[in-house]
Amino acid sequence: MPAFDLHExxxxxxxxxxxxxxxDTNETLWRVANPDGRHSIAVGxxxxxxxxxxxxxxxxxxxxxxxxxxxxxxxxxxxxxxNMMSGxxxxxxxxxxxxGATAHGGLLAIYGNAGSRCGISMKGIDIVxxxxxxxxxxxxxxxxxxxxxxxxxxxLGDSLYEARLYIRGTVKSLGxxxxxxxxxxxHRAQVYAKLEAAGLAGEVDPAEFRRYGSARQLYHFHVDxxxxx
Amino acid sequence: MATPRTxxxxxxxxxxxxxxxxRRAAATGIYDIRGAGAKRALPHxxxxxxxxxxxxxxxxxxxxxxxxxxxxxxxxxxxxxxxLKTPVTIAGMSFGSLSANAKEALGxxxxxxxxxxxTGDGGMTDEERGHSQTLVYQYLPSRYGMNxxxxxxxxxxxxxxxxxxxxxxxxxxxxxxxxxxxxGMRCLPPGIDQRSACRHPDWTGPxxxxxxxxxxxxxxxxxxxxxxxxxxxxxxxxTALAAKSGADVVVLDGMQGGTAATQDVFIENVGxxxxxxxxxxxxxxxxxxxxxxxxxxxxxxxxxxxxxxKALALGADAVAIGTAAxxxxxxxxxxxxxxxxxxxxxxxxxDDWHEGNDPAGITTxxxxxxxxxxxERAGRRLANYLSVMTLEAQTxxxxxGKSHLHNLEPEDLVALTIEAAAMAGVxxxxxxxxxxxxxx
Numbered sequence: 001m002p003a004f005d006l007h008e009x010x011x012x013x014x015x016x017x018x019x020x021x022x023x024d025t026n027e028t029l030w031r032v033a034n035p036d037g038r039h040s041i042a043v044g045x046x047x048x049x050x051x052x053x054x055x056x057x058x059x060x061x062x063x064x065x066x067x068x069x070x071x072x073x074x075x076x077x078x079x080x081x082x083n084m085m086s087g088x089x090x091x092x093x094x095x096x097x098x099x100g101a102t103a104h105g106g107l108l109a110i111y112g113n114a115g116s117r118c119g120i121s122m123k124g125i126d127i128v129x130x131x132x133x134x135x136x137x138x139x140x141x142x143x144x145x146x147x148x149x150x151x152x153x154x155x156l157g158d159s160l161y162e163a164r165l166y167i168r169g170t171v172k173s174l175g176x177x178x179x180x181x182x183x184x185x186x187h188r189a190q191v192y193a194k195l196e197a198a199g200l201a202g203e204v205d206p207a208e209f210r211r212y213g214s215a216r217q218l219y220h221f222h223v224d225x226x227x228x229x
Numbered sequence: 230m231a232t233p234r235t236x237x238x239x240x241x242x243x244x245x246x247x248x249x250x251x252r253r254a255a256a257t258g259i260y261d262i263r264g265a266g267a268k269r270a271l272p273h274x275x276x277x278x279x280x281x282x283x284x285x286x287x288x289x290x291x292x293x294x295x296x297x298x299x300x301x302x303x304x305x306x307x308x309x310x311x312x313l314k315t316p317v318t319i320a321g322m323s324f325g326s327l328s329a330n331a332k333e334a335l336g337x338x339x340x341x342x343x344x345x346x347x348t349g350d351g352g353m354t355d356e357e358r359g360h361s362q363t364l365v366y367q368y369l370p371s372r373y374g375m376n377x378x379x380x381x382x383x384x385x386x387x388x389x390x391x392x393x394x395x396x397x398x399x400x401x402x403x404x405x406x407x408x409x410x411x412x413g414m415r416c417l418p419p420g421i422d423q424r425s426a427c428r429h430p431d432w433t434g435p436x437x438x439x440x441x442x443x444x445x446x447x448x449x450x451x452x453x454x455x456x457x458x459x460x461x462x463x464x465x466x467x468t469a470l471a472a473k474s475g476a477d478v479v480v481l482d483g484m485q486g487g488t489a490a491t492q493d494v495f496i497e498n499v500g501x502x503x504x505x506x507x508x509x510x511x512x513x514x515x516x517x518x519x520x521x522x523x524x525x526x527x528x529x530x531x532x533x534x535x536x537x538x539k540a541l542a543l544g545a546d547a548v549a550i551g552t553a554a555x556x557x558x559x560x561x562x563x564x565x566x567x568x569x570x571x572x573x574x575x576x577x578x579x580d581d582w583h584e585g586n587d588p589a590g591i592t593t594x595x596x597x598x599x600x601x602x603x604x605e606r607a608g609r610r611l612a613n614y615l616s617v618m619t620l621e622a623q624t625x626x627x628x629x630g631k632s633h634l635h636n637l638e639p640e641d642l643v644a645l646t647i648e649a650a651a652m653a654g655v656x657x658x659x660x661x662x663x664x665x666x667x668x669x
Binding site for chain 1: 416
């Protein structure tokens, strides 16, 4: 099990070593000590390995991840798991703004709260937040799911496309073209599956969630809708 | 004898163009969207002239003495900087706004000429990668199609903050051009209007940008040159901040630079001409001790080797062309005049690129129209044009006694107008007066 102390060796060495891993590597568990909020830890990974970060991470932790599982035993800064393609990123503390921004796939599980713009421009990722999320979350969200056990801030899902938003608590306000939609069995099943993937199945009842999505009124620009923007 | 009548007189304020736009606005209730860049008359490179060699300077022999053209971009931090045979590159234009054949033709033409081409807001296609010897991958606010594999197979990364046609604006690709393939690359439903954000989703301001560039460098193991592209508006500060943030290359695009689709009011009224932007950008790099270390690529209305030579003389390291490259491929070709007329326009004025009905098969996703553009022949035309631009710039440089295009300098230039003299920071022809710098 490779151990990497960021007090002892520079971040560049860590990322270089992680990039050098082949898909069939037997070095499948990496431990990173003393992250001290450094930016760009474990970015651009492309191998089925697990990287455990023993503390707080700065911006873009797990950015553009493929295949790997990145676990932050602390909080994460701006843009955690940004543009992730596959794999998983788990944050045991809170996440700052733009968590999971533009990500195409994989799972981002945040066990604390997430700041503003959580899931902005998401393109297929599944995001699960145990706590609450800030304002303008899922702004222009294109695809994927955002499942929140707590509350959502102002302007949830503004100008969103086809992403599905499941919120258990209150929503301060909905953004332009975002509406509440009925929860059917398929949606409850989807919520359960996402909770299970994040290790939270059984903690709450999927029936307690409400679903939000696009009214699809702004998909074609029309002057009569100008006031909605 | 009839009383003489005053000849009918048009207003210089309410011109026929202005009145037609008022009537169009009144009829539709919506602003005009179009492609291309600013069409208004602007201070431009035409307002500058070179001072050839004479008694005080001696020229180089036109057909015998070397005038080198190679440029290296990205030597500041990247372990694999880009080498171009000629300092003219192809600016970013998306697959989606352009047909696959047009993108292929750009790649073929640029590769033949030994220069680079650039992706756009929609990701990288295999055709484009395959036909471009050197490909710059744009990193845009929308992140459509963005993925680490394409990031690694690119030769350079261009972080786009703005473009000259619309500094501060996002994008809009109308539903007519969102085919299944275009939609799939952008993770959107086919046929809907696709909006592109104007701000990046995960960083704000120069301090964040520095961290973002650091992430991109880490992901690509510090191999790729990273460009930062800005629309010309506050070129001194934008260039300084991009350099401070760690850019290898700053790309500066003036208001004549084209767009696939933007409001006409935006194109014509926001941003500044490239002529006014180069000297402040160069000054910023000089003040930081980074001129020629952080390369400056300028674009926006570059049409000829003369324009290129003037931009280089003002301190740029290379230029980029977009609209001119499309014209070289066949855009607005009078051969299609009957079809342009059927679209309510004329060859040379066609700018409804967003509607996807381009008779030349370039700004379209219509399979029948696309077929009209033969990528090999169009690529050859582009290569020819790039070759002419290079030869023209060399001709001027030799006349000024320069053995490399980069040896051209502001002292080789004079201006024909006071405005151009002030913007370019060179003397008004026949005087030693640089408005704002010398005298009053």
